[in-house]
Each structure stands twice: as C-alpha cells, then as structure tokens.
Amino acid sequence: MTLGTIRLQDAGVCLNGTPVWQHVTGSFPPGSMTAIAGANGSGKSTLLRAILGELPLSEGQVLFDGVGIRDIGYLPQARNIDRSFPLSVTDMVLSGAWQQAGAFGGVDQTVRVRAADALRRVKLEGQADRMIDALSAGQFQRLLFARLLMTSAPIIMLDEPFTALDAPTTEDLLELVREWHAQGRTIIVVLHDMHQIRTCCPHVVLLSGGRAIWGETASILTPGTLQRAYESPQGSWTTAQP
Numbered sequence: 001m002t003l004g005t006i007r008l009q010d011a012g013v014c015l016n017g018t019p020v021w022q023h024v025t026g027s028f029p030p031g032s033m034t035a036i037a038g039a040n041g042s043g044k045s046t047l048l049r050a051i052l053g054e055l056p057l058s059e060g061q062v063l064f065d066g067v068g069i070r071d072i073g074y075l076p077q078a079r080n081i082d083r084s085f086p087l088s089v090t091d092m093v094l095s096g097a098w099q100q101a102g103a104f105g106g107v108d109q110t111v112r113v114r115a116a117d118a119l120r121r122v123k124l125e126g127q128a129d130r131m132i133d134a135l136s137a138g139q140f141q142r143l144l145f146a147r148l149l150m151t152s153a154p155i156i157m158l159d160e161p162f163t164a165l166d167a168p169t170t171e172d173l174l175e176l177v178r179e180w181h182a183q184g185r186t187i188i189v190v191l192h193d194m195h196q197i198r199t200c201c202p203h204v205v206l207l208s209g210g211r212a213i214w215g216e217t218a219s220i221l222t223p224g225t226l227q228r229a230y231e232s233p234q235g236s237w238t239t240a241q242p
C-alpha cells in the first residue's frame with residue numbers, strides 16, 4: 001500500500017442490526033480525488049463516518065498507511081451541525097485551527113490573520129462578528145469551507161458540500177476543492193450531481209444495494225449502472241475493483 005493511502009478491506013457497517021453496506025474493498029491513494037455516489041440512504045455518509053472511526057465496522061478493516069484520522073479534514077453535512085450553539089463566525093473558523101492552538105486553547109495573532117484570510121477567501125469578510133445562526137445556508141456552507149482552509153490536512157473529506165447552493169457559490173467552493181486537489185491532497189467527496197462527478201472526480205465509489213462499485217468514473221457511471229443504482233437501490237451488486 002502506497003504511503004498516504006486509506007484502504008478498506010472487505011469492510012462492512014451495520015446500524016441497528018441492519019447492514020448498510022458489506023464486503024467493500026478499495027483504496028484512496030494519496031492525491032486521488034474520489035466521489036462517493038449512490039441513492040439516498042445507500043450509505044455514503046456512513047462510509048465517511050466509518051473512515052473517521054465514528055462508526056464501528058461490523059466486518060473487515062479500514063487501513064491507514066502513514067496517515068491517520070488526525071490527517072483528515074472533514075466537512076460534515078451542514079444539516080447535521082447544531083447552529084444554535086452561541087458561536088461567532090470568527091470563532092467557528094478558529095475552531096478549524098485546533099492543531100495550531102496553544103496548550104490551553106490560546107490562539108495567536110498569526111492564526112487570527114489566517115482566519116481573516118480564510119473568511120476573505122470565501123467572501124465572508126463582512127460577516128466575521130455575526131453569530132453562526134444568523135447566516136443563510138449558503139453563507140454557512142462558505143463558513144464550513146473557511147474552517148477547512150485553516151487545516152493543512154493531507155486528506156479532505158466532504159459530505160454533500162454543494163447541496164442547496166446557488167451556481168456562483170458552488171463554483172467558488174468547487175474552485176477551492178480543485179485547489180486542494182492540485183496541491184496533492186486526497187479528496188473524498190459525497191456528491192449527487194453526476195455532471196460534477198464526471199468533470200471533477202477521476203474515481204468514484206458507487207453504493208447501491210449494500211455493495212460498492214469502485215473505480216474509474218468513466219467506466220463505472222454508465223447508463224446501466226446508474227439506472228440500477230438509482231432506480232433499484234435495493235438491487236444486488238458485487239464489489240468491483242478495476
């Protein structure tokens with residue numbers, strides 16, 4: 001396994017005694033960009049959370065070669081974040097820099113400057129002092145990206161980062177993802193938009209019926225596989241690796 005690779009080996013997750021997916025085998029090599037696709041409920045978020053160690057595997061393994069969970073920058077689905085917590089926009093961005101914070105959570109001036117830069121990068125510089133519950137959905141999504149900009153994690157995982165965003169916001173944030181990829185970081189991103197997957201992600205993991213098809217996007221996203229995945233999500237698949 002190449003240094004920096006994350007590999008799933010015959011992995012499976014059960015929730016409430018029901019398998020979400022099983023027998024999943026495949027690798028995220030360093031510097032790769034992989035979309036996680038599949039119908040609602042097929043287990044895309046579950047896959048990210050299993051890699052993060054938030055959900056135990058019922059079978060198999062997630063193997064890290066020379067990297068660990070601390071090397072992952074994670075952007076969860078915005079709807080899963082409690083925005084009633086009294087936090088300012090700046091504090092939220094600073095929370096992305098916990099690795100640079102002092103022993104007692106102190107944040108030095110350099111980190112504050114980087115936070116201001118991150119807010120500028122996502123066009124939120126005028127919102128720095130607002131509370132996070134006052135932001136629109138699109139503004140909050142930009143904020144989550146600003147928080148990710150504070151990390152230097154070599155692996156970035158994003159769960160539906162562009163859902164419910166307008167086209168200009170999507171394009172701005174997509175540009176950030178492209179930059180991270182161009183810097184050699186590993187990108188793992190849950191996407192529903194097939195055009196985005198085809199144009200941005202050379203590799204895909206297509207989840208359906210409790211199995212995964214894993215490989216090059218062009219060879220996997222055929223009309224036939226998509227029809228089976230999205231019209232018969234309970235159908236049966238075998239895990240495939242090119």
Ligand SMILES: Nc1ncnc2c1ncn2[C@@H]1O[C@H](COP(=O)(O)OP(=O)(O)OP(=O)(O)O)[C@@H](O)[C@H]1O
Pocket residue numbers: 015016020038039040041042043044045046047
């Ligand atoms: N905490 C939980 N307890 C039990 N079942 C769960 C739990 N969380 C998710 N599930 C179930 O696991 C399955 C996979 O959920 P998951 O959220 O991973 O799907 P998804 O592909 O990300 O869906 P979506 O596209 O709707 O976000 C679903 O059937 C869901 O109902």
